[in-house]
């Protein structure tokens with residue numbers, strides 16, 4: 001059981017920012033990553049459609065025999081965590097609670113700005129978690145859909161992302177914000193542009209680090225941490241265009257990704 005991989009699931013490449021942190025925090029763990037590139041983006045879809053897609057991917061990964069499923073997608077975590085947890089015979093971890101905890105720990109009494117896809121923001125999941133974890137904080141949430149294609153295109157520095165960030169966030173400079181929660185897997189790649197617009201007094205937090213810590217605690221608590229000695233094995237699966245996936249993925253993961261297997265979920 002300890003040698004079974006951790007399954008990591010996202011709508012596409014974005015979740016690799018979470019996988020990257022997970023691999024650094026748990027270097028002995030085998031992983032299998034599934035990016036549902038045939039159906040991406042999820043962030044503009046409805047609750048029911050996101051959950052239907054999430055169940056397809058979750059069941060596929062569970063059938064690969066995994067010991068834990070990490071939902072490395074904010075949109076899926078926001079809408080479909082209960083449905084996945086009920087449908088799968090393994091523990092399921094999302095990124096909303098860990099991300100909200102990071103923001104709650106970081107704020108010093110200022111406004112917390114939550115950024116995410118339209119679907120994540122509409123779900124109210126971060127707002128609800130932060131209302132519980134940081135009840136005295138003022139919250140502002142904002143959907144920034146164009147950040148996703150910019151990150152995928154590699155346009156993460158310079159004039160274009162800066163202008164887009166200014167358009168989405170410029171009015172928040174005077175909101176008293178001290179913390180910006182990057183509530184979408186792609187947004188950490190645009191950290192520089194977001195930080196330039198929001199100013200140096202604002203801390204940017206994302207859920208990757210806290211999610212990796214939660215995975216570590218969960219596996220340790222169930223005596224499921226892998227001890228080695230063989231090197232960890234990492235598989236990467238996607239549902240469409242594996243060559244494009246590989247190119248973009250290396251930028252998100254920060255290292256070569258090797259073979260990308262094309263799979264069909266239905």
Ligand code: DGL
Pocket residue numbers: 010011012014015040041042043044072073074075076117120148183184185186
């Ligand atoms: N992975 C998604 C998220 O974190 C962003 C990409 C998409 O819209 O599918 O919300």
